Amino acid sequence: MKLKHLTLTLAVTGLSSLTTAQAAPLKIALVETLSGPQASTGLLYRTAVKFELDKINQAGGWNGEAIEIMEYDNQGGPAGASDKVKAAIADGADIIIQGSSSAVSGQITEDIRKHNIRNRGKEVLYLNMGGEALELTADKCHFYHFRFTTNAPIRVKTLVNAMQEDGVLGSNVYAMNQNYSWGSDMEYATEQQAAANNYTVVEKTLHDVNRIQDFAPYANRIKNSGAETVITGNWSNDLLLLMKATRDAGLKIRFGTVFLDQPGNIANAGDLALGHYISHAFNVEANDATKAFAEDYKAVTGHYPTYVEPQTVFGIQMLGEALRNTEANADGKLNTTQLALNLENVTLQGPLGEIAIRADDHQVMLPIVVSQVSRDAEYKVDGTDMGFSVVKLFTGAEAVNPVEQTCSMKRPS
The missing domain is CATH 3.40.50.2300 (Response regulator)
Known part of the structure; x- marks a missing residue:
């Protein structure tokens, strides 16, 4: 009996050790x-x-x-x-x-x-x-x-819808983007949303990524196109230098952006950022x-x-x-x-x-918020007197694009 008890004890102890291992x-x-x-x-x-x-x-x-x-x-x-x-x-x-x-x-x-x-x-x-x-x-x-x-269709759909409701989109839009997959997606999405939001894409440009120091020629293109709004997926210097070039050219153009909330952008842009729009996944001021x-x-x-x-x-x-x-x-x-x-x-x-x-x-x-850069924002960013004021909120279902036909997902059996 003692031997059986000892054997059982060792077996349980061994099982416990095995489970831990x-x-x-x-x-x-x-x-x-x-x-x-x-x-x-x-x-x-x-x-x-x-x-x-x-x-x-x-x-x-x-x-x-x-x-x-x-x-x-x-x-x-x-x-x-x-x-x-x-x-x-x-x-x-x-x-x-x-x-x-x-x-x-x-x-x-x-x-x-x-x-x-x-x-x-x-x-x-x-x-x-x-x-x-x-x-x-x-x-x-x-x-x-x-x-x-x-993705680009979500960003553009919410951006132009909110700007159109806010009365600032205009009827002539310029699609300005960087020349790689993301920029091509943004350009495509801007064209796809034109009919539903009552605008015409008057011109579109794909340019080199982070290589252009002087955007003055592009500002002239925007001016000659008669565009009232620029929709852009540009980020970092390609966004800031583009905006600066339009101001230097004397253009009163409205920008619809995606990455204007990248840390440092508002500080680097200064007053140039005021009045422009962004579609993003969060705004601290929402609720x-x-x-x-x-x-x-x-x-x-x-x-x-x-x-x-x-x-x-x-x-x-x-x-x-x-x-x-x-x-x-x-x-x-x-x-x-x-x-x-x-x-x-x-x-x-x-x-x-x-x-x-x-x-x-x-x-x-994902719920999406479209915001505008304003001095009236409660939460200031980048150590400036500016922040992002909420313009319109979209539910995830309202914002999301349809499933792409080229997605053929094989599920596990």
């Missing part, structure tokens, strides 16, 4: 631009990801273990990102997160698609927080890619819920959420909700296929309204 922490890899001249945006993604993942860990993590956050500096290019994704997967990453640059996003989503085909049962999930190229939820869509940010979220974020990070940070936090919050309903495999590892299925069913009540994932293409349906 099988428990594996969830590993999430941030593959982002964390150094060099383009690091400012990548560091914002890191701040937002860490903000929400820390909250998830404080609440118990996943499967009884703290989530492990790994960081890989992709150095701003597709080739570097591809190498870092391979390294992250080799290090046991279950989920890859990235946002800066659609070119990088396109590389990562293809790398992960190919990896998952070769490694059935060991799939990796890609959470795209900022790559807005339309192809990512069109011909490049796949089951293990989720986009938690907007009490946005203000509460912003104050919570500032208490942890030292600054109010801006630019790419809000949608990144919301995306990680949706991940947290999906993880609640995702159990570990027998080996204690994450079942990424089950997580993806659960993520499709998450509905989050964000500060601007309901956020959900569209199962057909994994495009987030």
